Amino acid sequence: MQLTGAQALIKSLEQEGVDTIFGLPGGAILPVYDPILDSSIRHILVRHEQGAGHMAEGYALATGKAGVAMVTSGPGATNIVTPIGNAHMDSTPLVVITGQVATASIGSDAFQECDITGITMGITKHNFLIQSAHEIPRVVASAFYLATTGRPGPVLIDLPKDISQSTMEWWYPESIEELDLPGYHPEIEVDQHAVAQAVELISQSERPVLYVGGGTLKSRAHKDLLTFAERTKMPVVTTLMARGAFPDSHDQHLGMPGMHGMYSAVMAIQKSDLLISLGARFDDRVTGQISSFAAKAKIIHVDIDKAEFNKVRRADVALQTNVASALQALDAAQATPQNLDVWWKEIHTWQERFPLVYDEPTAEGPLRPQHVIEAIARMAAPGTIVAAGVGQHQMWASQFWEFEEPGTWVNSGGAGTMGFGVPAAIGAKVGRPDRTVWCIDGDGCFQMTAQELVTARAEGIPIKVAILNNAYLGMVRQWQEMFYEERYSEVYLSADLPDYVKWAEAMGCVGLRATNLKEMHDVIDRANQINDVPVVIDFRTDSSEKVFPMVAAGASNDDIIVHPLLRGTNQ
């Protein structure tokens, strides 16, 4: 069967089980947009290529499958660089296809030419510049294999226009051997010697903590984690990237550690004698000052990526495998710590003394952002997926929403990409149309990517967006207040400009506003009743609210700053 390169590309995506492409056409990718008309794959036409990338990420985070985005060359390609970088930091499986100028024009500064494989070399797991139509099936199959196995990540395929227009005899690789990846071996056998060492460390431990990172979700190890944690009675903390890997309602769950983590989660790590890291990477937002991080703890480090071992903190036992296999091996070996009653007593003291708190909301407003999130959560359908942008609202969402299952928290962790929320929520809703999807957003973030609500309306993707509108770049404002002597520099945005309700309506969405408690409950109720079009709510929140607890950048976790309401109690 003779196919054009363009047809071969679409057929290869079908072979990989792709059901959705997020994209936007242009000159160099034009040939590939023709066979889309005849394909079963749904194409979602975005309004900006960055939107396509974040939608693909949201899709991937909500479904566990690789997200797919397709854009044209030059500015189309550079516009999707931020999502690629974001996916690289968060190990999100992504396959991004970019058009490229014709082979003969490469290197000539042709119209809409850019060296996107060069640009993305450092922020992809791998990238390909296709050389012939014949290799399209192999490259596509390799891209999905690379993106979804081992430590997942984004893979970019650059496709020159002449190759998508040339013809090839259709074939498709039937096995991994045909992919021709001699340097890639993601399957790693569990090192039983390391398991035995880990079991020994666990058996001596009186103050262990399970430090659960995003790798736990990536390896779908949440059930293994629950089994292991319940048998060993160990306390669990879940990082920002692992929210949902362990039920928040579970007694053994201390919550999120790190810069804005729960006091008990931060302190349990600090005072632990054994830290079992499960697909986490000792990020600076978790460790604070490295030298004082869990200073007395031995470290068992489980990671699929051996380059993570000893990068930040020396591991006493390094176990290179996926989290699921590691937990199964530790469970099979009946790894059991000492009696943890004393440890739990200490942890319970911290939990009782330093719960999450915020100032009492007043009936007339302004609203408390934490209270808004709690109210949305209380009134949300079970299994609701929450997406967020980056900043204060993201931290509050992580703190105050109770996550019970994997795939319900969609956020930008390592890269901290403002504007991630709206498009990522759209992608999540496309991947999981059966679920309600709320985007908890900030006013600063919303303004960066709000145009994708036009996409959502046009494509019939009814997400709900809660803008916690405090009229500021809130997290920057918080730092300027706390660390720059309240010298507020370039952080004021205005609550009324733009008019978010009118803007939402102009984009075909329902726009609502709440300034006081009664309105808050009313608009959430109304939003929950609208299931055919996107809803945007402008919640007017208190500008002076800050995220607590907080560990200042570079400070020791021991110097955690609690909410003013809790100060004065003996820390």
Add this chain to the structure above:
Amino acid sequence: MTPEPFLGVTERTPVRHHILSVLVENKAGVLARIAGLFARRGFNIYSLAVAPAEGNARFSRVTIVVDAESAPLEQIVGQLDKLVNVVAIKDLAPRDALERELLLATLSVDNANRADVLDVAANTGASIVDVNATSVTVMLAGTPGACDQLERALESFAGVELQRTGRVALPRLVQTASA
């Protein structure tokens, strides 16, 4: 201007060099991937040599002498190994490696010093590979130490243009007792 010596030591610090013999797929951009990785992770390359491996069109061998003080060797190897086009990495400690390097140097000569140049070449094992009325080009293929020695010996001559290739290396053979 020379950069500040590592750790602020005023004397020349002995740098901990390590040799990585890296087998890579012979694909477009593979050298850029390696160089880019070293640059963005802040690893220092002391020298680098690339050529097809075993006369094979499919693979090349890259011999990288790395400065293991700029980053732990384990990190360098771990990150390098994640490059999909990197097939195998051999970490050769200097004592386990057979290292060779090639040095070419062109010197201005006149009747007064021509004999000195020939003397230096003879004493260091270098050979004369090109000559004209005013210049001589010498070559030495040898250990990095031998190349260092020749380079020092040539310091007293004026008008020297000198180029070294950087090292290539293979593991030393294990010596077995004869039957």
